[in-house]
Amino acid sequence: MAKAEKLLLLDGNSLANRAFYALQLFSTSDGVYTNAVYGFLTMLFKLLDEEKPDYIAVAFDKGRRTFRTALYEEYKGTRKAPPDEFRPQLDLLREVLTALNIPWFRVDNYEADDLLGTLARQATERGIETLIVTGDRDALQLVGEKVTVALTRKGISETVRYDPATLKADLGLTPAQVIELKALMGDASDNIPGVPGVGEKTALKLLAEYGTVEGVYAHLDQIKGALQTKLRENRDKAELSRTLATIDTNAPVELKPAELRVREPDYPAANALFRRLEFKSLLPRVTPPEGSAAAEAVAGQAAAGAVEVVAARRIDQPGALRLTGEAPVLAEMTVDPGNPGRPRPVGLAAGDPPAWLEGEALADPAGLLDPAARLVGHDLKPLYNWLYARGVTPPEPAFDTALAAYLLDPGRSAYDLADLCRQHGLGELPAGSDPDARATRASVLPELRRRMEAELASRGMDRLYWEVELPLMPILAEMEVAGVGIDPAALHEMSGELERRILQLSQEIYEVAGVQFNISSPKQLGDVLFGKLGLPHGKKTRTGGYSTDAEVLEELAADYPIAQLILDYRTLTKLKGTYVDALGQLIARDGRIHTTFAQTVAETGRLASKDPNLQNIPIRIEEGRRIRKAFIARPGHVLLSADYSQIELRVVAHYSGDPALREAFLRDQDIHTRTAAEVFGVPMDQVTPDMRRQAKAVNFGLIYGQTDFGLARAVGISRAEAKAFIETYFTKFAGVKRYMEEKKAEAREKGYVTTLDGRRRPLPEINHRVFTIRQNAERMAINTPIQGTAADLMKRAMIAVRRAMREEGLTARMILQVHDELVFECPVNELDRLARLVKREMEGAMKLDVPLKVEAKAGPDWYSVQPYEVGTDA
Known part of the structure; x- marks a missing residue:
């Protein structure tokens, strides 16, 4: 049938x-x-x-x-x-x-x-x-x-x-x-x-x-x-x-x-439409079979809108090309095998018109670059990293289209040159790895630059681009090459200690549970907690079992010790696997770790780091902080850590103009103690540690949209107490509440918010009909000007510090940026000069209505740094 x-x-x-x-x-x-x-x-x-x-x-x-x-x-x-x-x-x-x-x-x-x-x-x-x-x-x-x-x-x-x-x-x-x-x-x-x-x-x-x-x-x-x-x-x-x-x-x-029968797409029309809509992942559905008439039509359609192909000279010998003036450069990079964090070029499309350089032509980068040359490129940092690693100080960049694209559209997951050319009306770039295709991709850079410059100016972000993002790029490349020293023996010792502690926790969990099982298996753990032990369960997972995520375990931990033991077990296993053991695998041949600083990721403008991610090393628990003990200075050197104090709350004080908040910073008071004193109605010298803890949670939580439920969980009080605390806080700090409402209204009106430096973050969901989506956009409207201004400040500080270090002829190196902290590796005899310089430049990097404050620490490793008394400039 x-x-x-x-x-x-x-x-x-x-x-x-x-x-x-x-x-x-x-x-x-x-x-x-x-x-x-x-x-x-x-x-x-x-x-x-x-x-x-x-x-x-x-x-x-x-x-x-x-x-x-x-x-x-x-x-x-x-x-x-x-x-x-x-x-x-x-x-x-x-x-x-x-x-x-x-x-x-x-x-x-x-x-x-x-x-x-x-x-x-x-x-x-x-x-x-x-x-x-x-x-x-x-x-x-x-x-x-x-x-x-x-x-x-x-x-x-x-x-x-x-x-x-x-x-x-x-x-x-x-x-x-x-x-x-x-x-x-x-x-x-x-x-x-x-x-x-x-x-x-x-x-x-x-x-x-x-x-x-x-x-x-x-x-x-x-x-x-x-x-x-x-x-x-x-x-x-x-x-x-x-x-x-x-x-x-x-x-x-x-x-x-006959009309409803399933048919093949109109490949040329569908392919062009999917490209216009930027549905990259769906393009295979509208790509015709090779050799078909439809494939020829799609190819012809692409050719009709394609950028004119440049005939490239192929250069494989050093000295055959020297870049002068503002030269377009497009590097195709790969990772140096066995040397984590070190990129190297496969080849280079460079010059006007661009030639294709490969092999021995890349052996003498110093001979390739005229001292007065300035490079126009797309994602130049890996190339600058390679040049620094080869002992060549790169020329100042003239323009980087990836950085410009990031400022213009910070929410994108990637900044592909072909996409940018399409977006700015330059046509389709040729794909492929032949020299002509590579040279053609480089040839569009000057015109793309011209169009992006105009767009930056029209959106009021040209100053941010020229003063912050572009000059920061070579500094990040230099930091990536410098890397940070690592003590493998310290990592090995920590790994052993964590292994023993994890084993001990496992035995304690088995004793309470009365059975051995795979603690890392959510299913087995759920069976033990909610089946065998009969603990109260909460939400179900997709597979039908009960959730054992951190939120569930934290709620159980107050009444059931096994839940806290499992939380501790998870924390230590993550520390060991994700950080301690993984760091040891990332040590390069020079004995250092070379992280990559990601400049075009966070919509707020914050820098991120990857391979490894040094931003996420957990430092709220002692075992996490001790990982920093493996980050060491070279012989004859010390590490100097310079950390902005309460930077985001100072930005809140500036934006809100709240009198109590501003007075606390102007009088150099402990902001959490002052907040507690205001909310609880007691003198500052009568604020208890518990009062300060609650105030600290509010100070850091409310500007990120924390609710009374979130505050109650964070500090262990009832929801009613948390609600009353928040209401009192906004009564005492009315300027903060006003700021929050103004930013939400601004976002609803404009569709975006900006930092003090003019960095723009679009918030298209701010008027969304779904409450949770709209609420999340409102949180970002409040948070972005604060976090983004702090990020812009840090970037300006890095530029100012590096410029001053050059002017004073210091040999110290800036090696890390983590959150609100800069870390330097410094010869012992330069420490005092460097500490004064860093404090001066960081505290003067941006003018706010309240003073900026930097705390300096120094020591042989990142864990052991101690407060360093910085003298005044003579």
Whole structure:
């Protein structure tokens, strides 16, 4: 017997709406919102792969006016208008479907449900099986012998399928009774009135007994009390609701199998569209088979908009090229094998017009660069790193398009040169590794620079670019090359200590549990805690077990010692595996670790580090702090640590102008003690450690959106106490509250916030309809000017310090930047001069309404540094 053909029907409005709210709001580089389209397509392609349908169609609503609004003007009248970020995406989605050769329908006076129902009925009459995918439960009335409805849940990633048997098992209804249910109970989302006072439970009970609305009214005398009165007085509403809830399966749409058959995309159109929408991960779905006519068409289309190819000279001998003036340079880098943190170039497209240099041509970088040359490039730092490592001081950069792209669009995950050229109207860059393609990619840099410079100026970020981001890049490259000394013996000793402590914790856990098990297995741990020991459980995981994450364990720890033992076990195993043991694997041939400072990652402007990430070494516990003992100075040198004191709270004082906050910093008071004194209404000398601890949690928490629930958990007080504490705090520090409200209002008005230096962070979700998404954007609106200004300050300080070190002829090196701290490796005889210089330049790097304060420490290793008394300049 031949297998039945299958029709896949998709509810366009419903699924696009679900995708919009399921995914974070994102857009193309030129500002076109695409998250709903992208989410819809991921689900579409998944369904095509899994279902392999013979036919497909997508149905859309066409306006709010339908035959239902003619019957009842208030139908769907309570629905809010869709967000501005969503509406244009429906047109865009239909454009994409057309390019994919997927039929879609939209008919005046009818909803998508009616079109789906009509097509499903016609398919059933032809013996075709139908799968309807929607987020609308009304579609359950369409379930039949040959019709299955898949309802989306958890956004668009999961569906629940209903056939007549599962519908009966789940809801106790037949498909026809889905309509009867709506007739009785109504539907708030569609503003279908139903019978006032009849909810789902009552409606289901009535249908179980009488079958239909007609059956209910035929036996009205058997229904007693107020329910009978409600039904009798509102029969007209029940009948109206039944009509409104009924999907019309005779809409003016026709199933024509030849037109709905699944076909290959219009490859040239779809490929071009996906590139315009920057759907890189989906491009394989619209890439035609090699050698096909469609492949030739796509290639021809790309060629028509391509950048003109440059014929490159191929240079493989040193001395054949010398760069002068502002020279375009594009390096293709790789990692030096066996030497972590050290990049080296595979080749170099350089000059005007660019030549391609490789092999021996790269052996003499000093001979390649004229002292007066200035480089224009894309992501120049790895090249500068290599030059410093070869003993060559690179020329000052003229422009870096990756840094400019980061300032203009800080939320992107990557800054690909080809994407930037597309975005700025320069056309398609050639792919491939031949010298001409590489040289062509370098040739666009001067024009791309010109266009990006204009955009930086138009957004008021040109000063930030020229004074901060661009001059910082060579300093970071120099720091990466310098690296930091590591004592392998100290790491080995720490690893052994942690191993012994972990083993001890394991035995203690086994004793309390009464059984040995894999502590690192969430499933086995859940079985022991919630099954064998019977501890109170909380949220479930995706796999159906109970969560054993840190939040759950922290709640249990107060009453169940095993939970705290497991938390300690996890902390120490992470310390050992992620830091102590891993650091030992990253020591380069020079005995030092060379982290990479990421300048284009954080939307706030903060620097990050990777391979290894030195920002994340946990220092709140003693075992974490002791890892710093392995970071050592060379013989004859010491480490100098210079740390900004309470920098973000000082920025809050500047922004808010709060008198109490400003006075505390102007009088050099301990800010947490002063806060506690204000909130608890006691003199500062009567503030207890516990009072200060609560004040500290508030100072650092509230500017990051901490709630009363979060504060209560952080300091171990009741939620009511936390709520009262926060209310008192905002009464005493009214300027801080005013600042927070002003920043949220500014973000809502402009769609972005800025730092004192003009760094801009877009916040497209600030007016989002979903509360949690909008609330997160509000937190970022408050936090970004604070954290971003602190980041800009640190960058300015690094530039000022490095410039002063050169001017004074110091041989000390800046080697690390971690949060608000700079670390230097310094000859012992330069320590006093360096400490004075660093303190002076860091405290003067930016003018705030309150003074900046830097605390200096020195010692043989990063753990052992002690306060260093810095004298004044002579």
